Amino acid sequence: MNPTGALPAEAEAFLAAHPEIEAVDIVLHDANGIGRGKIIRRHELMGLYTHGRHLPISILGLDICGEDVHETGLIWDQGDGDLRAWPLPGSLVPLHGTNPPRAEVLMSMYHLDGTPMLSDPRHALAAQAKALADEGLQAHAAFELEFFLLANERDGNGRVQPARDVLDGRASHKTEVYSVDHLHGMLPLFSDIYKGAEKAGIQAETMISEYAPGQYELTLHYRKDVMQAADDLMRLKRIVRAQARAHGVTACFMAKPIEDYAGSGMHFHVSLADEAGRNVFVEAVEGDWNETILHAMGGLRATMGEAMLVWAPHANSWRRFASQSYAPVSPTWGVNNRSVALRIPAGDIKARRIEHRPSGVDANPYLVAATILAGLRHGMAGRIDPGPETTGNGYEDGADAPPMPMDWRGAIEAAKGSAFLKAALGEEMHRTFTAIKAAEYARVMRTVSDVDYDLYLHTV
Structure with missing residues (x-):
């Protein structure tokens, strides 16, 4: 059963009301607020509502560049196994101006036993x-x-x-x-x-x-x-x-x-x-x-x-x-x-x-x-x-x-x-978020920027 409460009837009604929709963006937001997920075909939507969608746990342990941050504990510490993302009730909507016509649905991450995966930012707000x-x-x-x-x-x-x-x-x-x-x-x-x-x-x-x-x-x-x-x-x-x-x-x-x-x-x-x-x-x-x-x-x-x-x-x-x-x-x-x-x-x-x-x-x-x-x-x-x-x-x-x-x-x-x-x-979201920010800080600090050249190239 979907732990979010979204019912297959919602997807069924949406498909009936929108015969033009060919594909659906499934979107899960990470610690940086970046939408991660997939584009699925129309015929896959009902399965999303009945069985969820497997996504790797590491999707919530990425930095701003999409690189793994091992200090989150979400990568090889857990074998980068799959968890299950589920659609959120009321979030399935058509997109404007897409060709071919597409829809979008918001997702949230859960463990395989249905408990919330607490490095998903939505669960912190909930x-x-x-x-x-x-x-x-x-x-x-x-x-x-x-x-x-x-x-x-x-x-x-x-x-x-x-x-x-x-x-x-x-x-x-x-x-x-x-x-x-x-x-x-x-x-x-x-x-x-x-x-x-x-x-x-x-x-x-x-x-x-x-x-x-x-x-x-x-x-x-x-x-x-x-x-x-x-x-x-x-x-x-x-x-x-x-x-x-x-x-x-x-x-x-x-x-x-x-x-x-x-x-x-x-x-x-x-x-x-x-x-x-x-x-x-x-x-x-x-x-x-x-x-x-x-x-x-x-x-x-x-x-x-x-x-x-x-x-x-x-x-x-x-x-x-x-x-x-x-x-x-x-x-x-x-x-x-x-x-x-x-x-x-x-x-x-x-x-x-x-x-x-x-x-x-x-x-x-x-x-x-x-x-x-x-x-x-x-x-x-x-x-x-x-x-x-x-x-x-x-x-x-x-x-x-x-x-x-x-x-x-x-x-x-x-x-x-x-x-x-x-x-x-x-605790889990805090560890994930601060580890990602520390990794991004290290990335910025080891990058030689144009400012470095402007200030130091011909002067030191």
Whole structure:
């Protein structure tokens, strides 16, 4: 029996409703958020729902380049045996604009006896959502997706450059922040993104021209299921990438692709509802914050340094953090203030929530959400004081804040030694994630880059 609860009747109904579908992408997300899996033929779909699909255990122990990381314990320590991936209920959807027509289904990994394979990031989030439910609470959440649209060709200096408008080829190297007219040049692409999202059951909402040439933001509908919010983000990235490629440009989800401009974040909005559906972050008198939201922010603030590797998992992630860049540099909190790490947005008091701003768009949303839920729970359980509110420039505040790692290596070491992060992700996911990050750090450090030649070739 499928441990996810997805029934063969779902696949049968889908095939009947979509006689045009010839193949299905089966997608399992690893620690880096990369979709791993296969493309199966139409006639194989029913078997997927009745028997699952064998995949090697090592698929969850790969680095960003797809190389085995032996320190995860998922490669030869276990003989690289097969486990079983199962489809997730409600995740079988048609893809937009594929030729021949294809569908997609999300998968999760289990041991052969049906128990969860805990190096699958989805299980980390599921565990935190369950722990929250056991405390009588449910997370409502949504991610924001920032990304760049880049030309497929580099400029004369070998650097990436903003894509020309797909409508008429017009080029702009200006920061067209909030320009509506600028958005019009990409409307054919955006239209296909919205069509793809609609087919996937994703409520993609506002499109914004962001604070860098070629940078955009797409917001997502607030979900009452935090797992669905993470699924939405993962699927939307794939939709944006595919539709950009179809229109002759490149969708870039690096945290900092262009050194002179702002990077791309993946802000996470979260509130907590009790068993009656009431938002427990709502204050009795507007602006007089209740203890629950303050303690929740206290937990996030206290654990932020230990969890920075989750928010900033790659070497490039750390180039996003700079003063006055709209990326937070210390664990501050404030109200209607974009210079802080934890923001209470302006708006209807009934929609009171925390906006968690440190994560780059290159982070894994399942691990991000799992760690944030754990931080909220930690703060509420310990009644942690978040400290004074930052009311002005957050880039000049934070002197008394909990310590933060200064770079990628520091974040890896902090994550390795963190009892909080081990509990947040689960021991197995924590070991897998930190081992992969350590291997990637070693790969970067032994690589001789163009910067090395620029600085040292003729000078030392």
